Amino acid sequence: NAGVTQTPKFRVLKTGQSMTLLCAQDMNHEYMYWYRQDPGMGLRLIHYSVGEGTTAKGEVPDGYNVSRLKKQNFLLGLESAAPSQTSVYFCASSPWVEPSASSYNEQFFGPGTRLTVL
């Protein structure tokens, strides 16, 4: 299993350009998440999905859109990139398990995408 993969690994955009980050998981997980991490900061949740066809806002959703058309993929879109969106973006997934299970809401993370907006 590849686990959680992210495409691309690096990207440089100009202000106003658009792009889509792709997250894919092959573990048949129900939940998927997008985070951003800025220097010296912890991860902040952008959007998440509790199943195919569903999305929800996290802590910092403004300026981003997401889609979960297939269970294994979670797309993060930037319609008009801004320098404030320069960050490292992490995707994660987790399975649905009973709350008593030892792996309850264990999230598996991808390697990250480093995005620079000039």
Add this chain to the structure above:
Amino acid sequence: DAKTTQPTSMDCAEGRAANLPCNHSTISGNEYVYWYRQIHSQGPQYIIHGLKNNETNEMASLIITEDRKSSTLILPHATLRDTAVYYCIVSLGDDKIIFGKGTRLHILP
């Protein structure tokens, strides 16, 4: 989700036990305590979680106080590879979790 308070950084000698504290005084009765760590530039890695009882796995032990207002993550024999940022998180566990800034743990040779 309840907020947590962790020291910004800690040092620990290699081979010794690393004890990382976390305060979560506003935790509610059905919220879990999770610990993750992030080694430089990598995605975070799940370590352990618990509700009321102490927990142990192959990576670490989690000690939760009886009133559940604080917890301690214990790495029994720290190695240089344990140098990382450690995040203590409280969450209902049903969907999203919120990361704070964590504790930067330095393992000293």
